[in-house]
Amino acid sequence: MNQELFQERKNMIYNFICDELYVPMKAKEMAVVLGVPKGQRKELQEVLQVLLEEGKIDISSKGKYTKSEGKFLTGTFTAHQRGFGFVTVEGEDEDIFIPESKVNGALHQDVVQVSVEDGRSGKRREGAITKIISRGMTQVVCTYEQSKNFGFAVPDNPKFGKDIFIPLERSKGAISGHKVVVELTSYGKHGKKPEGKVVEIIGHINDPGTDIMSIVRGYDLPVEFSDKILRQAQNVSNEVSEADMAGRMDIRDWQTVTIDGEDAKDLDDAITLTMDGENYKLGVHIADVSNYVQERSALDVEALKRGTSVYLVDRVIPMLPHKLSNGICSLNAGENRLALSCIMTIDKKGNVIDHTIAETVVKVDRRMSYTSVKKILEEHDEAECREYEELIPMFERMKELAAILRKKRMKRGSIDFDFPETKIILDEKGKPIDIKPYDRNVATKIIEDFMLIANETVAQDFFWQELPFVYRTHDNPDPEKIQKLSTFINNFGYSIHINQDEVHPKELQKLLMKIDGTPEEALISRLTLRSMKQAKYSIMSTGHFGLATSYYCHFTSPIRRYPDLQIHRIIKETLRGRMNEKRIEHYNAILPEVAKHSSEMERRADEAERETDKLKKVEYMSTHIGEVFEGVISGVTEWGFYVELPNTVEGLVHVTSLRDDFYHYQESTYEMVGEVTNKRYKLGQSVKVRLVGTDRVMRTIDFHVVTDEDETSQEKDAAEEQVLSEE
Template sequence: MDKNLEKRKRVVMDFVESPMYVPMKAKELAVFFDIEKERRPELDEVLKELVLEGRLEISKRGKYNKPVNKFLLGEFMANPKGFGFVRVEGRDSDIFIPAVCTANAMNGDLVKVVIDIESKERRAEGHIIGIEKHANAEVVGYYKKNNNFGFVLPDDTKILRDIYIPTARDKGAKTGDKVVVEITDFGGDKKKPEGEVIEILGKNTDVGVDILSIIRSFGLPEKFNDDVENELKKIPDVVLEKDLKGRQDFRDLITVTIDGEDAKDLDDAITLEKNGDIWHLGVHIADVTHYVRENTAIDKEALNRATSVYLVDRVIPMLPRKLSNGICSLNQGEDRLTLSCIMEIDKKGNIIGHDICESVINVNERMTYTAVNEIITESNEDTQERYNDYIELFNNFKTVSDLLRGARTKRGSIDFDLPESKVMLDNNGKAVDIMPYERNAATKLIEDFMLAANETVAEDFFWQDIPFLYRVHENPDPEKIKSLAIFINNFGFTLRRKNDELSPKELQKLLGNIEGSDAEAIISRIALRSMKQARYDTSCIGHFGLAAKFYTHFTSPIRRYPDLQIHRIIKENIKNGLYERRIEHYRAILDHVAVQSSQRERRAEEAERETVKYKKCEYMLGHLGEEFDGIISGVTGFGIFVELENTVEGFIRIADLEGDYFVYNEAGYELVGEVTKKKFVLGQKVRVKVYDIDRLAKRIDFKLVKERDGRGD
């Protein structure tokens, strides 16, 4: 630290904070302090530092004064190009931070930010004045040995500086090792971060090191602590007779679970009966809170994790497997404690009544999405013969599913049916195939039933006016919708808005109009990017995407903490009602649960994406030099992204586009040749060659082989 600089800053601030001070320019301050012309740079440096720290602000006329706007606290999200954004809880949009204003913050740091520019026409812009909490105490990266020292290139491309490692602190690491580094000094403008190697994960090319590196990078927990393990010993392996007291008994009803083939944590089961014209749909959810009591070690660890994380080769569960795969999982032929939502549904798909209760069930059949789809859609004779006793039930499920979906569609619910990636691995964890994972009638059926239960529970507890957690999805930003409207106009579609507001029904109408067209995938993706991110909140402000006034997460307490939390409230309310003391208790804790759950959800999604990106690179290594057909999925000022039919996405640098100098037209999401006027636009079909793959950066580079004029035909 420069002691003279700090002393000068104190002198200036003492004067600025005195009652006699009026806003002055730098020249006037120099006169006041009797600073000679040749020493003016010293004062300029002091003023610059005070502005960056947020202790002074400078007006348009160049006058310095105490800041009117206080700093905000938020999470810094770095971009590999140097700039970044700060996400502040409660703000509609992130704050843009130019590269020169990041104050050396690293990705994920909790920072103090001061807003410099804010208007309705553009995103707020600001500068970071300090780091409240570093997020990267430990960093995973690629170690390189130099003569007298080493350094680590972080796996996270958003950490823009490598980390200096003194020889005495390298733990014997060699070039090519993947290591975990504890940062001992975060450095500054003229000094790199410094660290110590605390773990060597193995060679970059060793089996399993790829996924292990991602697990460490995101700080995902791998084991449960001793306190959790000790509590698990007291939990029974079977449902005890005493635990059935006071529960509704649904064990005589035909009950099924429908999940993926590999699923082991089964937290929802369904039943269906009909009385006259009214369907009685039962959604039965594992009663996890019976075994996970508030403030126990298991509960605290579940809140810390907040969600299960599904990586390409493993699941990192929120709950220990004795619970998630055992006593809480609704396994076939086993009595299980549940929390049930029984809904009465009329012939128009309206839910006209419901009951929420503690219950006990016994699953008759553990069904898969594939088998159910073969029964209700494909009429597969072998599958129908195998499940002959359940065919009528499954067809009835399909009928009720169609009713619920029809009612939801009528009010404007949006269904983004974008293909997800399914990565196939061999016994060594190596990617051997990649394909789109597509929803079928069975997955949609379960989705319809779970949505219905989530909405029903949310509305019930909203009107009871007691503390609760909701899943909210706010209306999209008007500027993003305006850009979307301009973009789709290029395809011949329109988007009607009222007072710059978009209704879910209008967006649903657009998706219906583009269904089956070549433009469907691209417009759907751009429309999805225009949406805000769903999150958890204690206020019921609605769910835009579902066009729902009331929505919560009730149906997955094995893998999501918010579901477990509201089960606790529901059960307490069912049994005794919530007394004022308990109401105040939940009011005190639920805001933290909402923020923690939202943050952990984002972490899980990012980790899942990173493992998929890595495995895609691994798979495409076997296809270097090969040609593929694809579609332009993104256009930037640096080049174009191309997505192949198997969902693999690669990049073509603008410098590699031959025949012209291309300029980026942001409004049209297109690159345009200055001379030829040739265009590269979203949705355009192209043929590419796999040119280069960087597994460390998780990047695939393509070279253009052939393009077609305009968008896909």
């Protein structure tokens, strides 16, 4: 049934139910009254289901349909481990808060109908779940616990919130301590526990790798490729043939390098840089993955499903099989490779005054690492300089051009948050042996700047061609959050100019520059970051707020991101003159779903990466209990405040552990304030803490604040112990 006809029937049935003469009836009775032929009754059922999901009609326990009373919305329920939750309604910016008493049996990720209460001015909307439309989680990763005549499974995801009863005959032989995947057979009603059956035993909780694999299964990340896909990958040639190179721009004689991390295996971008008079000629050459992954092939369907490669602490779950990503699609040194190149002429001010996008053949001269390039450009390491002598002039030009591009970006207002990423070092058994911040250096910044300008140039080119495309967009911040930020920073003597509820990125960039090196830098940087929205993929070029540009896309990583692969196809069809009306229609039809799905898969990957990092941080810190650390308060809530250590580990100081006073949370200033002492713990403040406990199941770290008196008594105890040991 087409969309127009469906909408027409939906309106007709809704009006029928709303009629004052209508009496509640079942679908069968309705079909008789309306004269719906037997062959079309399935369509009637579909219409009724959609009206139910939209909250326009209700169904009684006897299956009779009536018009809904009150304001109902449909959304996805996100549970909190403390019992309450939030409902996210598509197309609405603000979630609806659901108190614990009004959850009414809904579980994490369920699609629910919610009645919304009239919100008080300035307060978050509240509601009650009135109906569970569909269950979100059918399988749950758990730790199995065995009893004499039955078992029960404790979900890893604390948001699920309930243990699951497992009849002994459905345990698949699991024993206490096994990580298992449980399929739910009953969701539990009237105070009863949910029931389920074990469908997979991942491994014992103490076995190496089981912890990460449990997270992988919990996020439903696909690990293995099917035989069909592997066969398709296997059939791809290992060499670039003469036929493949025909008609392409041959730039194999250009001095070309890749610059990546030491352990990178999928090298999808290479760089060339020469001078054209006063101007720079920068080539960003990206592996032509679309040459090997044909649209609608099994490889393509799987790549779209995955959406992105996932980089976990101990493994990579690739979007494409290694045969491709580490082989023919990797720009390995000394090998002929097919690429899609964006070759830009850039003047001394950083303006792209000319550019060419072309299908090319490249041959990388050297595979460089960030460490090597840093040694050459910053440390002038003699051995490294001798090894790569012929490339040094190009590296010097790269450093120069990257600085020009960065300066131009900063001038227009691009915001650069320099929070360090985490590098977790594991031993061969997967145990964390060190955690340190992974800082950007001159080499990482060169690649970052060159990829940004290529992505921007390609996006702008295709925007003005008015062709279907996938853009990377970043919406303006929420006016309310920016207003709160503005009010808060006034306390420190800073201000940002807000024009008609909107802020220009330059204002936030200027603010970050003003606070650089000040005691309040950590605090204000975090609040500024939290006021921002998340970037996403879109078919509309609505601009990228954080980069302060009207045009941006992801063009540079088709090995590991599906949107890049998708736009490579569009670019190549356009270059080959094949972008006719039929193809435009095709892309207009598929791209909205590609953008939406890719954004969702990116969120899933980010969450899984965060969870595995959190897990390994907890495991690492569990060997440091009792030690004292210096940290910064990174978050404040009514139940306490979070402290981040220099190695990026974050833990909670629970409000109940602050025994010197009764503390309460002051939302307007992001502080915990003592009622008697007026002592304050606020966002961004430096604080000394002792690690008192870790919980690997909940992935939490607990700190206590260390006072001067604590330290004095600790020193006294240590001195006494020393005296006793000497005696």
